[in-house]
Amino acid sequence: MSGRGIIGVAILGSTGSVGEHTLDVIARHPDRFRVVALGAHRNAEKLAAQVLRFDVPYAALADGGSAGKLEEQLRSRGARTRVLGGSDALEQIAALPEVDSVMAAIVGAAGLRSTLAAARAGKRLLLANKESLVMAGPLLMQTVRSAGAILLPIDSEHNAVFQCLPRDAMPGVAPPGVKRILLTASGGPFLDTDGTRLATVTPDEACAHPNWVMGRKISVDSATLMNKGLEFIEACLLFGVPPERVEVLIHRESIVHSLVEYVDGSVLAQLGAPDMRTPIAHALAWPERVTSGVQSLDLIKVGTLRFEAPDLRRFPALGLAQEAAREGGSRPTSLNAANEVAVAAFLEGGLNFAQIPSVIESVMASTSGGEIRDLDDVLAADAEARARASFFIRPRAVHA
Numbered sequence: 001m002s003g004r005g006i007i008g009v010a011i012l013g014s015t016g017s018v019g020e021h022t023l024d025v026i027a028r029h030p031d032r033f034r035v036v037a038l039g040a041h042r043n044a045e046k047l048a049a050q051v052l053r054f055d056v057p058y059a060a061l062a063d064g065g066s067a068g069k070l071e072e073q074l075r076s077r078g079a080r081t082r083v084l085g086g087s088d089a090l091e092q093i094a095a096l097p098e099v100d101s102v103m104a105a106i107v108g109a110a111g112l113r114s115t116l117a118a119a120r121a122g123k124r125l126l127l128a129n130k131e132s133l134v135m136a137g138p139l140l141m142q143t144v145r146s147a148g149a150i151l152l153p154i155d156s157e158h159n160a161v162f163q164c165l166p167r168d169a170m171p172g173v174a175p176p177g178v179k180r181i182l183l184t185a186s187g188g189p190f191l192d193t194d195g196t197r198l199a200t201v202t203p204d205e206a207c208a209h210p211n212w213v214m215g216r217k218i219s220v221d222s223a224t225l226m227n228k229g230l231e232f233i234e235a236c237l238l239f240g241v242p243p244e245r246v247e248v249l250i251h252r253e254s255i256v257h258s259l260v261e262y263v264d265g266s267v268l269a270q271l272g273a274p275d276m277r278t279p280i281a282h283a284l285a286w287p288e289r290v291t292s293g294v295q296s297l298d299l300i301k302v303g304t305l306r307f308e309a310p311d312l313r314r315f316p317a318l319g320l321a322q323e324a325a326r327e328g329g330s331r332p333t334s335l336n337a338a339n340e341v342a343v344a345a346f347l348e349g350g351l352n353f354a355q356i357p358s359v360i361e362s363v364m365a366s367t368s369g370g371e372i373r374d375l376d377d378v379l380a381a382d383a384e385a386r387a388r389a390s391f392f393i394r395p396r397a398v399h400a
Ligand code: NDP
Pocket: 012, 013, 014, 015, 016, 017, 018, 019, 039, 040, 041, 042, 043, 044, 062, 104, 105, 106, 107, 108, 110, 128, 129, 130, 131, 154, 155, 156, 212, 213, 214, 215, 216, 217, 218, 276
């Protein structure tokens, strides 16, 4: 901690949905948290407003040109913030000595290097960027352990599991007595949509999540159930449980965020309103508790909590991810890369919704796995899967 017990925080991806929720929680506790650094990709305008509001000493944009614009905007307003730009800028702010906690909230593989930099620097790593864990699981977990970093999950499901585990649980090691992890999934906007209609749904329909307000990539992942697939892999890595001891339950209300079953038959769950500020506040203050601005849970109003099995026939992406988790090595890396390319193509109108899992399946069928020993192994598997996904996407017609 820096100063008089005030926690210095860096937010990577501050202009996104998780980043903004993090600033909302921090704004409620100026006596406990100080924003030391903010970083994003190219949204200079929003980042400048955040820097000015929170009087932030460091700001970074991965896009060098946008960093120049940010610098101009801040100077014209009299701010003395140090602005960094370019591909290494986010890694630099993640490792600053004034930073105690790093919120890793960049979307996709673009967050890998800065997430690893925070772990390597032994920070408290508040991990929202699930893709970095999925693509580089063994490497990231090893870096966390060897650097003595503290890993706190931000995904509401994993944060729920973390809260249901003993306080001394080690990252990547299943605590004794844990039988199963039960991950809940809202099911997304197409839970009741006929399978034949999935080829015609639009990006805006896919992004209209029934319970959560999120960025567009994770919203599409929720709609295909790939988000749950990525979280399945994430759970195995974070909590050291094999895939056969992780189960996915569709839970439409998004009130039970996940559960842990113990060998004596006890099942512990964490409940709350579907609002990311709860897991964010939990991880920011852990092991203490702070207010988050989230409404009290009114169970009488909620009334019913339903649980169902996922339909892997209509949502094959979840099955593909479960298979990658069982295969291990670089298979999750390939899966994540193929998914990112397919989702980007869908959002740009170059692929229909039902083709997203088909592209991923084709990539998985045409690549073989390998070990993940270092960053080069991760980047090689990622690049190969991206190239193959682009190859499979090119000849497809959107409504084929
Ligand atoms: P958003 O799309 O809302 O925000 C993405 C952020 O990442 C922005 O700050 C963006 O900057 C930045 N970014 C994008 N590309 C790059 C890049 N190449 N280099 C550096 N920064 C980049 O995403 P979300 O907040 O929804 O999600 C962030 C992460 O958190 C994802 O991994 C997601 O899976 C995870 N998550 C999100 C939840 C949610 O409720 N939203 C819940 C649980 C997990 P810019 O604005 O400049 O483009």
